[in-house]
Structure formats: C-alpha cells, structure tokens
Amino acid sequence: MAKKEFKAESKRLLEMMVNSIYSQKEIFLRELISNASDAIDKMYYKALTDDSVNFDQDNFFIKVSTDKEQRTLTIEDTGIGMTQDELEKNLGTIAESGSLAFKKENDVKDGHDIIGQFGVGFYSAFMVADSVTVFSKAFGSDEAYKWESNGTDGYTIEPAEKDSTGTKIIIQLKENSEDENYDDFLQEYELKSIVKKYSDFIRYPIKMDVTVHKPKEDGEDNETEEVLEEQTVNSMVPIWRKNKSELTDEDYENFYNEKRYGFDKPLKHVHINVDGTIRYNAILFIPETMPFDYYSKEFEKGLELYSSGVLIMDKCADLLPDYFSFVKGMVDSEDLSLNISREILQHDRQLKMIAKNIKSKIKSQLQSLLKEDREKYVKFYESFGRQLKYGVYTDFGSNKDDLQDLLMFYSSKEKKLVTLDEYVSRMPEDQKYVYYATGESYDRIEKLPQTEMVSDKGYEILYFTEDVDEFAIKMLREYKEKEFKNVSSGDLGLDTDDDKNEEDEKAADENKELFEEMKSILGDKIKDVRMSKRLKSHPVCLTTEGEVTIEMEKILQSMPENQGVKADKVLEINQNHDVFQSLKQAYDGDKDKLHLYTNLLYNQALLIEGLPLEDPVEFTNNVCKIM
Numbered sequence: 001m002a003k004k005e006f007k008a009e010s011k012r013l014l015e016m017m018v019n020s021i022y023s024q025k026e027i028f029l030r031e032l033i034s035n036a037s038d039a040i041d042k043m044y045y046k047a048l049t050d051d052s053v054n055f056d057q058d059n060f061f062i063k064v065s066t067d068k069e070q071r072t073l074t075i076e077d078t079g080i081g082m083t084q085d086e087l088e089k090n091l092g093t094i095a096e097s098g099s100l101a102f103k104k105e106n107d108v109k110d111g112h113d114i115i116g117q118f119g120v121g122f123y124s125a126f127m128v129a130d131s132v133t134v135f136s137k138a139f140g141s142d143e144a145y146k147w148e149s150n151g152t153d154g155y156t157i158e159p160a161e162k163d164s165t166g167t168k169i170i171i172q173l174k175e176n177s178e179d180e181n182y183d184d185f186l187q188e189y190e191l192k193s194i195v196k197k198y199s200d201f202i203r204y205p206i207k208m209d210v211t212v213h214k215p216k217e218d219g220e221d222n223e224t225e226e227v228l229e230e231q232t233v234n235s236m237v238p239i240w241r242k243n244k245s246e247l248t249d250e251d252y253e254n255f256y257n258e259k260r261y262g263f264d265k266p267l268k269h270v271h272i273n274v275d276g277t278i279r280y281n282a283i284l285f286i287p288e289t290m291p292f293d294y295y296s297k298e299f300e301k302g303l304e305l306y307s308s309g310v311l312i313m314d315k316c317a318d319l320l321p322d323y324f325s326f327v328k329g330m331v332d333s334e335d336l337s338l339n340i341s342r343e344i345l346q347h348d349r350q351l352k353m354i355a356k357n358i359k360s361k362i363k364s365q366l367q368s369l370l371k372e373d374r375e376k377y378v379k380f381y382e383s384f385g386r387q388l389k390y391g392v393y394t395d396f397g398s399n400k401d402d403l404q405d406l407l408m409f410y411s412s413k414e415k416k417l418v419t420l421d422e423y424v425s426r427m428p429e430d431q432k433y434v435y436y437a438t439g440e441s442y443d444r445i446e447k448l449p450q451t452e453m454v455s456d457k458g459y460e461i462l463y464f465t466e467d468v469d470e471f472a473i474k475m476l477r478e479y480k481e482k483e484f485k486n487v488s489s490g491d492l493g494l495d496t497d498d499d500k501n502e503e504d505e506k507a508a509d510e511n512k513e514l515f516e517e518m519k520s521i522l523g524d525k526i527k528d529v530r531m532s533k534r535l536k537s538h539p540v541c542l543t544t545e546g547e548v549t550i551e552m553e554k555i556l557q558s559m560p561e562n563q564g565v566k567a568d569k570v571l572e573i574n575q576n577h578d579v580f581q582s583l584k585q586a587y588d589g590d591k592d593k594l595h596l597y598t599n600l601l602y603n604q605a606l607l608i609e610g611l612p613l614e615d616p617v618e619f620t621n622n623v624c625k626i627m
C-alpha cells in the first residue's frame, strides 16, 4: 500500500506557533537578532576555510532602527544573506533551519555559537507584525530578493534592489489594542532594554540610533540640543568568557551592579569555567545583605541561564537548591537541550549536572570563607544562616551532611557564634553531650534556671533563638557522634557524685507524697512534679519529656495548621531552696496554702519560659494574698 505523507494546514500551524510557543511578545527581537548573529557567524566560518574570504570584524554588525511615522521596526545585518532558493527554503518552510544544516554541512567544530536549530524563530515576528518584508543579498551573489508575507496567506518573493550583502527585515507593527501597545517596540528605551536583556552578549555589535544631548553648535553657554548618535548597545564580550586573570574584583562588582543582582556589594564571587563532559561558564555571587523580601513568599530564587550568550531564562530555579537560594549570578552553557521556544528545557540531564556541580562549588566557597575570613562569614551567616538551617531540616535531613559544617550558634562561653566543630573539639573528656538551650534572646537564655547545672560543670551551651534551630538540630541528632541535648530535657547525663545522688534519691522518696499532691493540684497542665537535679539558686523550672520541647510547642502552636501538639511538661522543684521548706510546711498543715504555693510556682515557671499565664488575674491576686 502506498504510504501517504501527512499534510499540514500551514496557515493554522503558523498561527498556532506564533501564538502559543512564546510567553512574551518581546522575544521576537531576541530571535531576529540571534538569526542576524548566526548569519555573521557563517561569514566567519566561511573565512576560516576559504582564503578568498576576508573576515574583517569592523564590517560586521547588526542594526536596529525604527520609523515612528510608518510604525516599522527594522533589523539589518551584514551577514551571509540568502539567495532566492534559500529565502524560499528557509523562510517558506516551517521548521526548516538553514543554520542547523550549515552546522552539519560545514562540520563546524566550534560551531556551537550558531544559535538557530529549530527553524521557527523567524516566525515569532508575526507576534507583533501585520506584515514582514525581508530584503536579502547572498554572499557572492549580485542579485537581491524581497520576501514578503502577512503571516496568513503565504508569501511572495521577487527580485529587489539591495547594495550590500546581508539581510534587512522590516516589521510593520500591528495596530495597538487594549491589551497590547505595539508602539512600545518603537521606543528607544524599550528597544534598548530588550536588546540588553536578551542579546547583550551577542558577539557582534548591535547598533542603534540613540538620542543624546550635545552642546548646541552656535548656541549660548550650556545650551544643548538633542541629536541622534549611532551607538553600540550590547556589551558583546561576556565577562564570563574572559580570562579570570584579566579580571579584577572591581570588574565582578561592576557586573553584579549592572545586572542588578543586588544593590549591595557582593561578599564573594566565584567564576567557574568547566570544560569536561559538560561545558559551562558561571559567575556566582554571595550577597552581603539580605534582599528585603528574602524570607517572604514573593522571593524567587534562581540564576540567569544563557545558551551561547543568549538569555534563556531570567531565574532558573532548578540551578539552585533552596538552602543556597541567596546566591545570585548566571550560567552559560552550549550543551543545553532547549525546546523550540528556548524557554524551558526538555531534557534536564545537563542542567542537573550543572546544578550539582554548582552546589558543591558554593559549599566549598562558603567553607573557605569561614576558614579564611571569619568576619565576612559571620556577616553572611547573620543574613542567610537561617536558610542553611532550613536546609538541614527540610527534605528529611538529606542535606544535613553537606550543611552541618556551615552552621554556627551563639556560645555561652565564647559569647559569639561558633561552629559545631569548634564546640565538639573543645569538649572536656567527661562531657557526653552537646548542650543547647532555647529562648527568645541570648539575655533571656542566659538567665534560664535550667542552664545552671550544666554551666556549673563548666560545659559550653549553645543558645538557640531562631524557631528553626531546634528543628534543625533534631534532624542532625548528633555531630561527630556527640548527641545534642536540650538543657531542659529529662536526663542531662551529668555525672554527679554518688553520695549526693544517694542523698537526693532519699529526699525525693521522702517527699514523694508532697509531689503527688502538687501534681493532682495542677491536673493535666503537667505530666509530673519532681525534685530537680539541675537547679541551684532558682526555686523552680519547667522541663519536658519526649520529643516536643517547650520552644517547639510555641512554634507549632503559632502555625495555622496547629494541631494542638503539646510538650509533656515537668515541674521541677529545687529542694535546697527555702521555698521548698515553706511547701513542706504547707503540705503538713495548711492545704489551702499548698494550693496557693503550687499554683504560684507553676505560673512562675511559665513566666520564666516566656509562656503565657493561663489566668493572669488569679496569679496577681495570689501574689497579693501571700503579701
């Protein structure tokens, strides 16, 4: 049976393509400039293989100009041009890429700079055009041709006049509508910024007539006039392709500012050139200050992604893990698999490899910053440390090994931020755990009764003041085989001398009934009342049993999806405190008083923990009563 070819309704196909491939209309300019750059590149490659062709860099450029009255936009290049056949084949057949064919035919080894590959970019002009006219004169030919189309009912080709080799594309802009002001594409400022945004690193000059103010020739002092001056509006050579040794810190800072990655000065930059199984260049920055919306939902992470110098994506989120979302910068790779709109990537294997590579580079940069410039690292950590801690906690702790050595906490001994490694390496031999205490501020933690015994032993305590701290540490569980221990947790693992232990046990036994009575007075507010082994000068404190601590309870309670998770609280009493004698007396003779004292002590313990009193009026009345 004879096989039949698929037919395509080309008018509909073109319409669909034009209106559904690209998410932004302005992209047409990127596509036409990329075509122009490809056409000049072809001249460059011709010159490489044909001695009769001379490639003088100065003769090659792209010019973007407008005619406001006619409402036309013109993109002209001095590239290889197209013959009549080529116009027919390349611009008359959807998905026919002369550029891809050129790459194959010419076996261009370093031809990765040729951008076109799908054979559709040109038609993006119809997103903004009522009609497109192309004048082209091919290299080595004396004849020029005109191709014209309104995008709906085909195209025409006829001989035309054109002096020089190259291609000139004239776009007749669509009428303005309610949704779109096509006149924007006639505005100098608008055009300049689109060129800068997508095509800044095209290797050939993109020229425009730009309005400048100049002193008036025979005018008075200071009198100026507006004149048009032809300027090159793109930077051409991407800084990331330059040799690192040629670049100064200032060059990187300027790039950071020009690209508006931030308004601050970057703390550190990394310039990566990888030329292995995957090839890419990247410049990454660690900012000094936190963007104002950093810890909000509005903040979007991501690096700029370029393919052969053309911007593909403003913020490619897949290139950065969330915990390094503060990193700014760009990646350029020739090896990416792009889809036809060049907006998203079909196969992201390469992208994943680049992302992995970048992740380890950032980590090692941060490690070296910590080692070599502590002051800067602390500055960085004060802004972004919280994000690293989230990184430890999220994804079920799968990144904790990568991040644990970047963490810092405030130390009770050093009175500054220290790393876990520093803590563990100076632990006395008899210390079993890494101790930490939680609270609203360093000052408040300093005064927590629960820290007394641990500090007394001479052990260092890490102060946790951010809500994520304890969650992150629970995920870490241990560092260098040393478990973390909250100073408010049940067993502190402190070695006390045996005689004292025995004495304590005896006293606890003797007062068992008193504690039972107190427990029944407080009901389900607490899990137990116990004699304390951690208090020295304070009469009372709250501790917890089990996984949920008081700080965690506070955080969980403040969340919208709060499910009433509560910590198992234990009221600990210091039996060496005078208050304990009063409790005993009340227990023996005056049950009302025991009630009063128990409630007062419980409320005091709540206040110390920064927890709200259940009944502040009753509490103050009780205070008055004993006065």
Ligand SMILES: Nc1ncnc2c1ncn2[C@@H]1O[C@H](COP(=O)(O)OP(=O)(O)OP(=O)(O)O)[C@@H](O)[C@H]1O
Pocket: 031, 035, 036, 039, 077, 079, 080, 081, 082, 090, 091, 096, 097, 098, 099, 100, 115, 116, 117, 118, 119, 120, 121, 122, 123, 167
């Ligand atoms: N300014 C130009 N000078 C010379 N040839 C051009 C020019 N513009 C387009 N062409 C030819 O027309 C072909 C089709 O262009 P089009 O932009 O549709 O696709 P492409 O650039 O090949 O691929 P992509 O869709 O990836 O951009 C190009 O491959 C090229 O051969």
